[in-house]
Amino acid sequence: MGRPLATSTAPESAVSRKPLRRDPHLAQPKRLDAGAAVFEEGQITDRFFLLLDGFIRAIRVTPDGEQIIALHIQSGQLFGIAPALGHSHYPATAIAAADCVVLSWAASHWHDFVHEYDGFGPETSNTVGRRVSEMKERIVEMATQQVEQRVANAVLHLIHQSGRKTDQGIEIAFLITRQDLFEMTGTTLHTVSRVLSAWERLDHVKSERRKIVVTDPHKLVVISSAQAHR
Amino acid sequence: MGRPLATSTAPESAVSRKPLRRDPHLAQPKRLDAGAAVFEEGQITDRFFLLLDGFIRAIRVTPDGEQIIALHIQSGQLFGIAPALGHSHYPATAIAAADCVVLSWAASHWHDFVHEYDGFGPETSNTVGRRVSEMKERIVEMATQQVEQRVANAVLHLIHQSGRKTDQGIEIAFLITRQDLFEMTGTTLHTVSRVLSAWERLDHVKSERRKIVVTDPHKLVVISSAQAHR
DNA sequence: GGCTGGGTTTGATCTGGCGCAAGGATCGCA
DNA sequence: TGCGATCCTTGCGCCAGATCAAACCCAGCC
Numbered sequence: 001m002g003r004p005l006a007t008s009t010a011p012e013s014a015v016s017r018k019p020l021r022r023d024p025h026l027a028q029p030k031r032l033d034a035g036a037a038v039f040e041e042g043q044i045t046d047r048f049f050l051l052l053d054g055f056i057r058a059i060r061v062t063p064d065g066e067q068i069i070a071l072h073i074q075s076g077q078l079f080g081i082a083p084a085l086g087h088s089h090y091p092a093t094a095i096a097a098a099d100c101v102v103l104s105w106a107a108s109h110w111h112d113f114v115h116e117y118d119g120f121g122p123e124t125s126n127t128v129g130r131r132v133s134e135m136k137e138r139i140v141e142m143a144t145q146q147v148e149q150r151v152a153n154a155v156l157h158l159i160h161q162s163g164r165k166t167d168q169g170i171e172i173a174f175l176i177t178r179q180d181l182f183e184m185t186g187t188t189l190h191t192v193s194r195v196l197s198a199w200e201r202l203d204h205v206k207s208e209r210r211k212i213v214v215t216d217p218h219k220l221v222v223i224s225s226a227q228a229h230r
Numbered sequence: 231m232g233r234p235l236a237t238s239t240a241p242e243s244a245v246s247r248k249p250l251r252r253d254p255h256l257a258q259p260k261r262l263d264a265g266a267a268v269f270e271e272g273q274i275t276d277r278f279f280l281l282l283d284g285f286i287r288a289i290r291v292t293p294d295g296e297q298i299i300a301l302h303i304q305s306g307q308l309f310g311i312a313p314a315l316g317h318s319h320y321p322a323t324a325i326a327a328a329d330c331v332v333l334s335w336a337a338s339h340w341h342d343f344v345h346e347y348d349g350f351g352p353e354t355s356n357t358v359g360r361r362v363s364e365m366k367e368r369i370v371e372m373a374t375q376q377v378e379q380r381v382a383n384a385v386l387h388l389i390h391q392s393g394r395k396t397d398q399g400i401e402i403a404f405l406i407t408r409q410d411l412f413e414m415t416g417t418t419l420h421t422v423s424r425v426l427s428a429w430e431r432l433d434h435v436k437s438e439r440r441k442i443v444v445t446d447p448h449k450l451v452v453i454s455s456a457q458a459h460r
Numbered sequence: 461g462g463c464t465g466g467g468t469t470t471g472a473t474c475t476g477g478c479g480c481a482a483g484g485a486t487c488g489c490a
Numbered sequence: 491t492g493c494g495a496t497c498c499t500t501g502c503g504c505c506a507g508a509t510c511a512a513a514c515c516c517a518g519c520c
Binding site: 178 | 496497498499500
């Protein structure tokens with residue numbers, strides 16, 4: 001984010017050129033309804049996943065039960081690759097934000113994959129690298145930006161990952177509640193609501209229940225990148 | 231962090247059992263005075279590094295010139311491994327927080343290393359994995375915790391990474407200014423100062439100019455993990 | 461000794477945005 | 491078509507923490 005347009009400039013390349021799907025290691029394809037969990041925080045990392053279609057949210061829960069959304073995963077991406085990073089337990093919960101189709105393999109196959117498919121190792125590194133920089137951006141934002149800017153960033157991030165052009169503007173492709181937004185930005189439901197109302201009055205966005213359409217992305221960019229007044 | 235004692239439970243194993251130092255790829259050992267930069271944000275990623283001794287700080291600068299400290303690197307760790315994560319430019323600046331000794335290799339050797347030393351790939355993954363979870367913790371903290379808790383966490387983190395027992399208590403092994411602390415926690419100098427003064431009155435810490443000694447780590451743990459009142 | 465400059469403390473004041481509370485809109489279901 | 495469950499909006503009061511302002515302390519250094 002930050003300059004959100006830059007973050008995902010990197011090509012969202014398919015994970016591998018080779019036919020992962022027709023793999024000897026027998027991937028298990030699976031459909032998931034929106035809201036279903038793929039795996040939960042703390043479970044042992046026995047499988048890793050590839051998101052074929054849909055949208056996944058990685059969620060962490062604080063000791064006192066509050067949720068915060070750590071990151072979003074788009075189709076075509078590997079996820080749940082904690083086993084490859086030396087974690088014995090998933091560090092976050094993965095929830096389907098929309099209806100999803102995922103492939104998964106036993107963690108024990110990771111090693112084979114890396115050796116068998118040349119692009120696999122590097123591609124993984126890239127995925128991880130991308131997420132790392134995403135997270136760094138998040139940290140900087142949290143540390144320095146005002147709430148309104150953070151919300152603007154979050155929204156831009158979303159339309160960037162799953163925006164769909166309509167005649168109204170760009171809409172976010174899946175159901176998004178105010179709650180999701182405040183979990184992404186570390187604020188409260190109320191504040192998010194106020195911010196969105198304000199934007200709606202200024203014609204930056206249009207929002208209905210569980211849906212947000214950005215009519216003027218540029219305005220949001222301006223808001224998100226405004227200096228913290230000085 | 232969070233439960234800061236858990237984060238670095240993972241053994242800070244040496245990078246490889248094999249003699250990296252006497253490597254054919256001719257590492258360049260280098261001394262660095264505290265305050266010197268190893269590499270800067272935005273430079274092309276032509277080398278990667280191993281910290282033999284000392285302490286490194288990874289810093290990011292926001293568009294309006296504010297610095298925030300993204301993470302600390304302890305001796306024995308690889309850093310500047312952005313090239314291996316598919317970044318063509320370093321995403322942060324690395325500053326020596328104390329006098330340091332680093333080895334470095336041209337990025338082009340990365341591939342060789344992975345193939346030549348069996349432990350190298352996995353070790354890298356672990357390093358990255360550890361940092362990723364560190365960063366996730368940071369995000370959660372930033373989103374949910376009070377300033378005092380964040381400062382407590384930061385201090386605990388520091389004594390954990392470079393604590394040195396003295397008769398006074400545990401002291402942080404390198405010079406640390408209030409400024410460093412507020413850059414780590416995303417607050418202001420003034421607030422950090424107030425918090426530390428308060429702690430000093432309560433005998434949790436003793437602090438002199440550019441030095442902090444924690445007399446009662448447990449108290450800080452309690453503070454850092456206190457529920458956000460509910 | 462006086463002076464400069466980085467680091468720190470402390471008080472006074474201001475304000476963003478959180479908590480609380482109440483109410484409205486929309487949906488699904490009986 | 492009526493009822494409960496979700497989801498969203500808005501007004502108000504308040505407080506943590508930012509900002510402003512003024513010194514102080516210590517270390518070098520001329």
